[in-house]
Amino acid sequence: MKQSRGAKCIVFPTPVFVVGTYGGEGKPNMMTAAWGGICCSRPPSVAVSLRAATYSHSNIKAREAFTISIPSEAYVVEADYAGIASGRDVDKFAVTGLTPVRSELVDAPYVAEFPMVLECKLAHIVEVGLHTMFVGEILDVKGEDTVFDENGHLDIAKVQPLLWAPDGRGYYGVGEFRGEAFQIGRELIVKGA
């Protein structure tokens, strides 16, 4: 029997995106956001939603660029902090000791210590309500050379990303492998044919 939880923002899982931007005078900033995800395959695009009140919001508008760095589990404290503090008040890179790296492709910094990063050029702005959705075209995805598998793919088990659960508000790691996509469902195609 299903019970109502109301008109709330709850999906499982949400990602933990650390959005990198430059502010005034080139101050690097990072901000954690869970409202986002891939939104198009061609051009490869990712969406992230931010409130207009945030420092990152105005930074993206001004520079028309952002990065998304994916923290590994080891950086859960830093990732959470980057979602609490505002870059208007503090230098979050200085406080955390993390290192901003200037992207060579877009006008935004990413986090050197995080295992994986997307470099994005602003493509669309959608005003949804309290949040503005920024759609970025993904110009490159980079990974530490330690997080690739034997086929040259980025390996989630090596990246060890965080995921977030709204409502309960916990961060979690990635669990066990449960199957290969576009493959394990094929047994039902035979049945349905």
Next chain:
Amino acid sequence: MKQSRGAKCIVFPTPVFVVGTYGGEGKPNMMTAAWGGICCSRPPSVAVSLRAATYSHSNIKAREAFTISIPSEAYVVEADYAGIASGRDVDKFAVTGLTPVRSELVDAPYVAEFPMVLECKLAHIVEVGLHTMFVGEILDVKGEDTVFDENGHLDIAKVQPLLWAPDGRGYYGVGEFRGEAFQIGRELIVKGA
């Protein structure tokens, strides 16, 4: 040292959303999509991106509504199948044996057997490229009475949702708890003050 993986759609994790719609003559359909996520807190909104070629794409446009059912790990085969087969050709509910339930709030069905569901009214359509992004206002989130925690919150550990990893293309479960959001980062606020 970071290596380039190219301009690709890779973030970790992506969700496994099973999108419920009605087709012509009220045929219920479900389609699995990983390109999506929450995109606004007020009004509570979720985005899901689909190719124009899909049955679900035209269904959402016609009915201006969709649901997102979140499969538990136990339904990984059915979830994968729903992303491979097309509702134009088969009745995916009949093939899988899953049960469509008519939403009382929007003109779309959800999956009875899945532990959690969002009922969404179409709010925005954004043409990003190969994919169209459908932004839905979340009118309700429902969960099985077995997946709530003692505080009345939906519990990710009880829902046991799947997550998906592009590039390697594996499905995974949820791993261990790593910390409480808006809490564990506070130690750095003291440091930064």
